[in-house]
Amino acid sequence: MQQREFLARARKALIKHGIIGSRAKALLEEWNDHLQSEVEKLVAGGQDRESSYHDACKALGEPESLVDSAAKQLAMESWQGRNPVLSSGILSVVVFLLGILVMVGGGFLLIAGWKNLSTEIMQSLITFINTLPWIVGLCWLAYHARKMPLGWKGLWFVTAFTAIVPGFMGFFFEPPTNGPGTGSMGFFLTWISYKPFDFILKFIITLGLTSFFWWFQTRGKKLEDEGQTLS
Amino acid sequence: MKKELFIDGVPELLLLRLLAQNEMYGYELVAKIHSISDGAFSFGEGCIYPILHRLVGDRCLSIRKETVSGRPRRYYRVTAKGNKRLSQLEDSWSKVSAGISKFGKDSIHATA
Known part of the structure; x- marks a missing residue:
């Protein structure tokens, strides 16, 4: 060589x-x-x-x-590298709280000024805000995963968690179809409003993404091990 | 101070001790550790360079870059903070070493 x-x-x-x-x-x-x-x-x-x-x-x-x-x-x-289990736990909680904070903060801002926005923009913003905790979780963990021995498996676990829990809460919006002053908007926190399709979609995307990265990270090692076994 | 002084702190201690005497570059350090310890310490180049870079990040070492035969080379030197860290590591190591020596064959037989 x-x-x-x-x-x-x-x-x-x-x-x-x-x-x-x-x-x-x-x-x-x-x-x-x-x-x-x-x-x-x-x-x-x-x-x-x-x-x-x-x-x-x-x-x-x-x-x-x-x-x-x-x-x-x-x-x-890094502290994460030395304490993988504790850091994964703390990170999960931090990511979750951060996501909720963004969701609640953004939602209340929308409630304060929703009458000035069109129905379509409002609906898109609410969808975005409700999805934000998951996106925040994914980005944060993607950044930290490389320092953690659990690597992409840890990322998968936490993003799956953040995909499940924020599914039970979010903002609802009913457009003012019956003229000015009608329609409503608010914060929900209920098991009934849980959207399984939304969760399953997020779960599949998270699983697909993290499995790919995990495979990408370990494929060299596997090939090497196989080579050693063959020789 | 970190808790990993017993074994994990050994490469750091040796690097700081060598660099407290002279400015050196990576290859020189690896070769010196190998020759002084008669091959007993061979930490590997994968481990030594990240430790050197961390010590630079912690401001325990200062760095000087020079181009040698067309390639960049980093020379390391201990800073005042590095000297303090070295003293701490040496103190801890002396305690560990004194503790271990109490478990020598003769001492154990004498106690028994």
Whole structure:
């Protein structure tokens, strides 16, 4: 394996672990310098350049294992990484409360000014507000999932939770069809108004998205394991 | 102070101790740890560089970038905060080491 191939594989593995941007760049630069320094040492010792590159890459180990241990180290640096169960629990509660806060806050703003808006805009805004906790949950957890050993499975669990619970509450809106002053709007919190279709749709989307990312993150490792078993 | 001092703090302690003496770059540090410990400590390049970057983030190390043979190289040096952290780690390590030495063969036999 040559240096370029080594770094390309390391870069790919870093992306798979969610290590991107300046962090990934710094690590790649360090490993590149490490490789080159080792090559220079071997060449100074009388070895030819090509075999030196090969030996230097071999000494550094498989790029995927190198990235694995770097990712573990990076995960250990965060509170989430060191306390996966507790942080998943706390994050779930925070995401849920944040979602409810957005939903209630946005809804009350709409109640305050709904007479100035058209029925269509109002209906769209209410749908958006009722879906917001789920979107907030998904985005927040997507950002944090890479630091958590539970990874995308944790994301799936929490977003499924946020898809279920806010389904029991939200805002209803009845357009003023019988002229000005008619129609109503309010906040509901009831088991009866629960919309199974809405939940099932969100559940399927969440499951599909997170399963894809989970598969994407682990497929390299699985292929490697299979390769080792075969050989 | 963090609780992970017993084993997890060892690479950090060694890195800070080496960098308190001289400014060094990553490869140099890895090679030095390996040679001084006669190969007993081999933390791996996957583990050392994230620790160095975290220490820079915590302002325990300062960084100087230089281009060597066309590639960027980071030189690390201990800051005042890093020296404090080193003292804390050394204190904790001395306690751990003194505690372990009390479990030496002779001491256990003497107690028994």
